[in-house]
Amino acid sequence: MDKMGRIRIAGGNQLNGEIPISGAKNAALPLMIASLLTSEKLVLNNVPRLADVRQLQLILENHGVGIGAQNTPGNKGLGGQTLAFSTPAITNTCAPYELVSAMRASFWVIGPLLAREHGARVSLPGGCAIGTRPVDFFLDGLRALGAEIEIDEGYVVAKAPRGGLVGAKLRFPKVSVGATHVVMMAATLASGTTIIENAAQEPEVGNLARCLVAMGAKISGIDSPRLVIEGVSSLHGADFDVLPDRIETGTYAFAVAMTGGNVLLAGARPETLRTALDVLELTGTTLQEEEGGLRVIASGQRARAIDVETQPYPGFPTDLQAQYMALMTRSTGTAKIRETIFENRFMHVAELARFGARISVEGQVARVAGVIELQGAQVMATDLRASVSLVIAGLAAKGETIVNRIYHLDRGFENLEEKLSRCGADISRLAD
Numbered sequence: 001m002d003k004m005g006r007i008r009i010a011g012g013n014q015l016n017g018e019i020p021i022s023g024a025k026n027a028a029l030p031l032m033i034a035s036l037l038t039s040e041k042l043v044l045n046n047v048p049r050l051a052d053v054r055q056l057q058l059i060l061e062n063h064g065v066g067i068g069a070q071n072t073p074g075n076k077g078l079g080g081q082t083l084a085f086s087t088p089a090i091t092n093t094c095a096p097y098e099l100v101s102a103m104r105a106s107f108w109v110i111g112p113l114l115a116r117e118h119g120a121r122v123s124l125p126g127g128c129a130i131g132t133r134p135v136d137f138f139l140d141g142l143r144a145l146g147a148e149i150e151i152d153e154g155y156v157v158a159k160a161p162r163g164g165l166v167g168a169k170l171r172f173p174k175v176s177v178g179a180t181h182v183v184m185m186a187a188t189l190a191s192g193t194t195i196i197e198n199a200a201q202e203p204e205v206g207n208l209a210r211c212l213v214a215m216g217a218k219i220s221g222i223d224s225p226r227l228v229i230e231g232v233s234s235l236h237g238a239d240f241d242v243l244p245d246r247i248e249t250g251t252y253a254f255a256v257a258m259t260g261g262n263v264l265l266a267g268a269r270p271e272t273l274r275t276a277l278d279v280l281e282l283t284g285t286t287l288q289e290e291e292g293g294l295r296v297i298a299s300g301q302r303a304r305a306i307d308v309e310t311q312p313y314p315g316f317p318t319d320l321q322a323q324y325m326a327l328m329t330r331s332t333g334t335a336k337i338r339e340t341i342f343e344n345r346f347m348h349v350a351e352l353a354r355f356g357a358r359i360s361v362e363g364q365v366a367r368v369a370g371v372i373e374l375q376g377a378q379v380m381a382t383d384l385r386a387s388v389s390l391v392i393a394g395l396a397a398k399g400e401t402i403v404n405r406i407y408h409l410d411r412g413f414e415n416l417e418e419k420l421s422r423c424g425a426d427i428s429r430l431a432d
């Protein structure tokens with residue numbers, strides 16, 4: 001993939017039509033990793049075609065996972081592949097730096113490897129540059145299940161006790177999606193019962209838990225902050241659907257709010273992003289839940305300024321903070337946006353300023369004073385969600401916008417230009 005790819009947008013068009021919502025990246029990744037827990041075939045439907053998914057395929061293949069594509073009718077020709085994962089034997093319990101550093105979530109293989117093979121050597125992760133993102137909760141959680149853990153030259157070396165991991169009661173000091181995924185996966189094959197307190201309640205955690213149950217795991221308390229996992233000796237195959245992407249849903253909803261128009265977000269599940277949608281309605285956008293998804297209707301008038309604070313689910317998602325900030329750049333007032341999950345997630349502020357946005361940052365709080373009109377600009381994508389906030393700004397800005405370094409977008413948004421241009425946006429990828 002061309003790391004220096006660019007997107008050109010001529011702003012000002014309203015969005016009208018239908019956008020099919022893809023399977024969630026953040027659900028697909030842990031589900032793919034769960035395939036390591038069984039020697040049987042795990043079939044996943046509605047897997048988005050994204051760079052992060054392809055990267056994780058490479059990582060899984062390195063451990064001995066065979067991956068095959070299966071034909072499905074698809075999602076109106078735009079998205080959704082069905083992939084089958086088979087791991088009769090794990091051939092390698094080491095996840096090397098070269099593979100893991102490209103994407104933080106690949107670190108999560110440590111849970112299944114440790115549970116099934118009783119040992120793993122996994123490079124410390126890389127991923128989006130949005131704060132320090134340590135792995136202490138993962139390691140403490142796995143230690144609680146009896147693992148011995150050392151750090152050796154940038155690698156986490158984990159060993160289960162003789163006979164495998166042992167169920168335990170643990171409490172995460174802070175909500176962590178990744179640590180919940182990992183300890184839950186590891187606990188499915190531990191002996192005895194594991195209780196996870198202060199577990200993440202993100203819909204993607206529920207999606208993984210339900211897939212594990214379909215594979216024979218015994219989990220109760222799904223969607224609550226207290227997961228109870230009774231270990232079983234082995235898991236079997238399953239056929240499971242990836243949840244529709246709530247972050248993609250919110251992103252396009254904010255885009256329509258910004259440009260004006262009328263778009264059906266097909267297949268969206270509004271109940272998975274209630275807080276963000278409530279905020280959007282307060283800003284003046286009309287939302288209608290329909291059988292086929294969520295309809296977003298907006299006049300294109302400037303939005304009302306509403307303050308927001310990111311929180312773990314069911315709060316306002318940090319993964320929509322940058323997109324919401326883009327919407328607020330043209331509000332009629334001043335919005336205070338507080339980021340509480342990551343300490344360095346305002347990189348988009350400097351780029352939004354290139355459109356003429358007026359934003360000041362003090363610690364974890366950004367104050368966005370709405371302007372009447374944004375001006376198209378040359379901007380640079382910095383991380384996944386920040387990149388798409390620049391696209392949203394560009395769609396509404398006067399004149400031409402060029403978003404540079406869009407490889408971040410390809411990590412997380414399937415067919416972004418097609419989806420938007422079908423609804424009337426003037427957006428294209430520049431080949432250079």
Ligand code: UD1
Pocket residue numbers: 025026027029104105131132133134135136137138139174175176177178179204318319341342343
């Ligand atoms: C997941 C999502 C990401 C989203 C984030 C928060 C995926 C692939 N990624 O990331 O898009 O922004 O949830 O909703 O699903 N922390 C520690 N120690 C740890 C683990 C986490 O201090 O061992 C901290 C992090 O630095 C952060 C907070 O906990 O401040 C939440 O992070 P976490 O929920 O773990 O995020 P991810 O699972 O990496």
